[in-house]
Amino acid sequence: MTLPLTETPTPATQAPAPLSSFQKYPGGPGAEPPAGSGAEPRGSAALAPRSFLAKNPSVFWFLLALAVLTAVVTILSPALGMGAMSTSFVKTLGKTLCLCIAALAMDVVWGYTGILSLGHMAFFGLGGYMIGQWLMYARTEEIVVAALASDPIPPTAIEIAQGVTTQIFGVVGSSDLPLVWSFAHSLPLQLMLVVLVPGVLAGIFGWLAFRSRVTGVYLSILTQAMTLALSLYLFQNDSGLRGNNGLSGLQNLPGLAETSQDDLSIWFFWASALGLALAYLLCAWATSGKFGSVLRAIRDDEARVRFLGYPVEGFKLFVFTATAVLCGLAGALYYPQAGIINPAELAPIASIYLAVWVAIGGRGKLYGAVIGAALVSLLSTWFTGGRAPQVPLGFYTIDWVDWWQVLLGLAFVCVTLFAPKGIGGIFDRIAPPDRKGAPLGPDDGALMEKEARE
Amino acid sequence: MSALLEVSGVSVSFDGFRAINNLSFSIGPTELRAIIGPNGAGKTTFMDIVTGKTRPDSGTVTWGEKGISLLKLSEAEIARAGVGRKFQRPTVFEDQTVAENLTLALKSPRGPLAALWFHLTGAGRQRVEELAAKVGLTDHLSRKAGELAHGQKQWLEIAMLLAQEPKLLLVDEPAAGMTLAERELTTAMLVDLAKSHAVVVVEHDMDFVRRLNCRVTVLHEGSVLAEGSLDHVTADPQVIEVYLGRG
Numbered sequence: 179m180t181l182p183l184t185e186t187p188t189p190a191t192q193a194p195a196p197l198s199s200f201q202k203y204p205g206g207p208g209a210e211p212p213a214g215s216g217a218e219p220r221g222s223a224a225l226a227p228r229s230f231l232a233k234n235p236s237v238f239w240f241l242l243a244l245a246v247l248t249a250v251v252t253i254l255s256p257a258l259g260m261g262a263m264s265t266s267f268v269k270t271l272g273k274t275l276c277l278c279i280a281a282l283a284m285d286v287v288w289g290y291t292g293i294l295s296l297g298h299m300a301f302f303g304l305g306g307y308m309i310g311q312w313l314m315y316a317r318t319e320e321i322v323v324a325a326l327a328s329d330p331i332p333p334t335a336i337e338i339a340q341g342v343t344t345q346i347f348g349v350v351g352s353s354d355l356p357l358v359w360s361f362a363h364s365l366p367l368q369l370m371l372v373v374l375v376p377g378v379l380a381g382i383f384g385w386l387a388f389r390s391r392v393t394g395v396y397l398s399i400l401t402q403a404m405t406l407a408l409s410l411y412l413f414q415n416d417s418g419l420r421g422n423n424g425l426s427g428l429q430n431l432p433g434l435a436e437t438s439q440d441d442l443s444i445w446f447f448w449a450s451a452l453g454l455a456l457a458y459l460l461c462a463w464a465t466s467g468k469f470g471s472v473l474r475a476i477r478d479d480e481a482r483v484r485f486l487g488y489p490v491e492g493f494k495l496f497v498f499t500a501t502a503v504l505c506g507l508a509g510a511l512y513y514p515q516a517g518i519i520n521p522a523e524l525a526p527i528a529s530i531y532l533a534v535w536v537a538i539g540g541r542g543k544l545y546g547a548v549i550g551a552a553l554v555s556l557l558s559t560w561f562t563g564g565r566a567p568q569v570p571l572g573f574y575t576i577d578w579v580d581w582w583q584v585l586l587g588l589a590f591v592c593v594t595l596f597a598p599k600g601i602g603g604i605f606d607r608i609a610p611p612d613r614k615g616a617p618l619g620p621d622d623g624a625l626m627e628k629e630a631r632e
Numbered sequence: 633m634s635a636l637l638e639v640s641g642v643s644v645s646f647d648g649f650r651a652i653n654n655l656s657f658s659i660g661p662t663e664l665r666a667i668i669g670p671n672g673a674g675k676t677t678f679m680d681i682v683t684g685k686t687r688p689d690s691g692t693v694t695w696g697e698k699g700i701s702l703l704k705l706s707e708a709e710i711a712r713a714g715v716g717r718k719f720q721r722p723t724v725f726e727d728q729t730v731a732e733n734l735t736l737a738l739k740s741p742r743g744p745l746a747a748l749w750f751h752l753t754g755a756g757r758q759r760v761e762e763l764a765a766k767v768g769l770t771d772h773l774s775r776k777a778g779e780l781a782h783g784q785k786q787w788l789e790i791a792m793l794l795a796q797e798p799k800l801l802l803v804d805e806p807a808a809g810m811t812l813a814e815r816e817l818t819t820a821m822l823v824d825l826a827k828s829h830a831v832v833v834v835e836h837d838m839d840f841v842r843r844l845n846c847r848v849t850v851l852h853e854g855s856v857l858a859e860g861s862l863d864h865v866t867a868d869p870q871v872i873e874v875y876l877g878r879g
């Protein structure tokens with residue numbers, strides 16, 4: 179059934195003004211289109227199909243910046259002989275790119291959809307654990323096989339498996355391979371788990387939480403409870419993931435024992451850069467069309483979205499789960515560069531940091547999230563690495579290892595109070611956002627202020 | 633002609649206060665109905681019940697030829713079944729453009745995957761343009777809805793309601809913030825819509841209701857006080873006492 183909108187509606191007998199004269203009243207007095215609007219494109223230009231890049235001007239600049247960074251790092255990396263950069267710094271940069279992927283996911287779930295999840299780093303950690311299982315198992319297997327090779331009789335599969343188990347689980351005093359390691363021998367299966375474990379956990383959690391319409395701060399608290407419970411569980415030795423020892427030696431890739439860390443570090447850096455580029459494209463695509471419009475509508479007034487017929491809970495669950503999977507994948511790229519993962523990585527504070535990065539960078543803008551994550555995590559490495567110069571005040575010496583957290587906290591408070599659009603907001607000052615040719619209206623400045631207050 | 637919406641014996645209390653008391657109401661598939669009543673009579677609450685926002689304590693709400701119970705459906709399912717609503721206070725997505733607001737409302741599959749793959753087709757674009765033209769917002773399509781004047785937001789919300797292509801339109805005080813000329817256009821539009829839709833209009837302005845020239849239901853303290861033509865109900869001594877007598 180369609181409404182008879184195409185034909186000119188017949189004026190009702192009582193209506194003194196025929197409908198055809200209607201367009202003279204674009205919204206009543208005080209609402210005239212701003213001066214000069216005649217020169218602006220007609221409103222229908224807002225509907226014209228535009229290319230992906232036209233809709234997302236930041237994509238081009240972002241990819242360009244990432245490509246330049248990748249080229250510079252490659253040239254300076256020890257792998258190519260220049261050696262101006264240390265291997266560990268290449269790894270730090272590669273890890274930072276992975277954190278940027280997690281920040282993108284956080285921005286989609288929080289900045290766009292308004293779900294302040296304080297548990298997404300748990301999914302990041304789970305991704306790391308899943309890839310770590312394979313890395314550790316396969317590497318240990320190589321070592322065991324090499325050690326047994328000197329035996330006169332070739333070792334049986336059972337002997338090898340037993341050797342691997344003793345090697346991995348000796349520290350927690352266990353000699354059986356836990357059930358959760360059933361797939362650890364196979365890279366494809368563990369890669370599937372990188373997607374499935376965070377995805378299923380987020381799916382179940384989200385289904386329970388969103389179905390009961392838990393929102394706002396209660397949802398944030400629930401996600402904190404989830405990540406706390408998960409990390410406490412992993413701390414136990416009988417969780418099967420080596421308790422507080424976590425998984426280690428992840429920087430050694432099975433089958434590549436001869437390859438130097440110099441080479442591996444740049445390979446992983448490239449993979450991380452590619453991952454970030456793809457994640458950025460994916461997020462830009464998802465948030466720019468109608469899907470993104472629904473997400474922002476849910477963020478601003480979810481009840482209203484329901485009355486338009488959209489299954490709000492379904493959208494939230496979809497976004498929560500999809501971003502959890504993205505975090506899991508990012509974690510799977512991060513931990514081989516970090517070399518070690520333990521349950522502390524899933525501590526509630528990690529997810530809070532993620533939210534802080536996105537807030538400082540500017541939520542609701544993909545590049546803001548990336549800038550925030552990159553800047554704050556790199557600064558954090560610098561300050562906590564003991565490389566930042568101490569500040570002697572005479573009566574007290576500021577040691578940044580201790581004071582960095584305070585500085586970060588202050589920065590967070592300041593951003594929240596004075597620059598709610600974060601660092602990304604600065605870009606808007608330099609190059610105002612694309613208003614699709616429409617002027618802001620006479621009170622241009624007032625609107626910017628209003629937006630800034632939001 | 634069987635009813636499109638049938639509300640019977642519905643009651644709802646808020647903290648012991650009976651906002652709706654044994655209310656019965658029915659409307660046919662192509663009918664225009666005005667609901668009037670003093671402030672706090674329960675007009676908005678009635679719409680809340682039909683759209684699933686408020687769950688009644690007792691009573692039934694059935695929909696369509698098959699007599700589906702709306703009480704079992706979620707707000708989104710009710711909207712998809714064909715109940716559209718315009719709120720008393722204009723509620724549009726202020727941070728999005730007029731075009732985005734209309735595209736959101738445009739009838740289309742509502743799931744997340746459908747939204748991901750959604751493309752505004754030529755027909756859809758034309759429809760958005762028509763709707764914008766109909767409510768005089770063509771020049772404002774690319775402006776953010778938050779920048780519009782109050783009256784323009786009302787129009788935008790009306791256009792969004794039309795974009796959903798509902799079978800039943802619940803319109804809560806559409807004329808608030810409109811000029812006299814715009815009110816007249818609104819009445820004309822509603823009368824026209826009622827030729828092919830069920831339309832329920834809540835309005836305080838008597839001249840507005842008179843121009844609708846339709847059956848009127850008077851609500852008072854959560855139940856129907858009188859029903860009939862405007863002249864009939866305004867002649868009712870009870871109505872005069874509770875409603876017209878006051879103001």
Ligand SMILES: Nc1ncnc2c1ncn2[C@@H]1O[C@H](COP(=O)(O)OP(=O)(O)OP(=O)(O)O)[C@@H](O)[C@H]1O
Nearest residue numbers: 646647651669670671672673674675676677678720
């Ligand atoms: N969620 C709620 N909680 C408590 N009381 C409510 C709630 N919703 C409505 N009420 C009360 O129910 C009564 C009916 O309210 P309702 O908004 O339906 O009136 P109305 O007829 O729409 O009035 P108006 O003409 O002012 O819009 C009012 O007394 C109101 O205070």
Ligand SMILES: [Mg+2]
Nearest residue numbers: 675676677720
């Ligand atoms: Mg009301």
